[in-house]
Amino acid sequence: MMETVMLVGSILAALLFFWLWKRTRSVWLAYAHLSMLTFTGFVLSLQSFCTWSGNALGMCTWVVSKVLGYGVPIAVALTFVFGWIVMPFLYKQRFADLGFTHKLLRLVPGARLWIVDTAKPYAFALKKDVFITVGMFDILTKKEQEAVLLHELGHVRQKTSLRKFTAAVMRLVSPVSAFYTHKVLNAEERDADAFAASIQGTTRYVLSARAKLNKA
Ligand SMILES: [Zn+2]
Known part of the structure; x- marks a missing residue:
């Protein structure tokens, strides 16, 4: 009973x-x-x-x-150590100093930009670090680069990496959340785009950068 x-x-x-x-x-x-x-x-x-x-x-x-x-907490802890501590360490290759990035980085206190030496164009944020590949800078115009950086800064601001990580754990462990996590992630993307657009005053560059990346 x-x-x-x-x-x-x-x-x-x-x-x-x-x-x-x-x-x-x-x-x-x-x-x-x-x-x-x-x-x-x-x-x-x-x-x-x-x-x-x-x-x-x-x-x-x-x-x-x-x-x-023990099993479940240990699995969660290991995922945490890898995703949260090892991954960022692997990617922190080159500190970026690109002139135009300074004033944008100041919008989000503590945020830092790292350049990843890969031709493949992609960008992501982990905790307060933003990672953008060399390939990204190659294919985008200045305004689009700004849009991408702002989008990632939006993720830093809204603590997306923590939410993404949590959503991933939820998907692994919780049966009820399996069908829901993608909605959480989509909402994070929309909010990050909205942040970039609000600073730039237009959605134009966010959209054109995305279109180029989808084709790349
Ligand atoms: Zn994003």
Whole structure:
């Protein structure tokens, strides 16, 4: 009886946190959702699987608590270490000083620009660092380069990399969020474009840069 109440309670809490996350895209709500989900899985496994298997020598309880209690947090921690610490380190090759970038970078305190030595044109933001490839500068006009930098600065400002990372974890771990994460990511792109357009006073360069990149 007690376990059933806990089970229903944790499922409802998981759904509530998910719904709130959908509305606010606030990162801590995503993790609250995941904790509740892990807890639900924990109770459910103990209740159904361990009872059914007879739980010889308490092995089942032991395995379930180790897998969910350590496995899930360790998997999340490893993803975090790689995505958050190792990845940026690999890309920080060349500090950029391109004249026109200075005043734009000042719009977002702490933001830095790095040039990646690759012909393939792409750009991304990780935490407060913006990475733009040499190939990007080759194919875009000055105004379009500005638009791309501003778009990425928009991501820094709205903390997209943290939200993206969270959305990726959600997609891995949470079954209810599987169909939703792309919407979160699309919203991040729209907001970043809107930031660039608001500074430039037009959507023209954001759009033409995107058109060129889609063709490249
Ligand atoms: Zn973007």
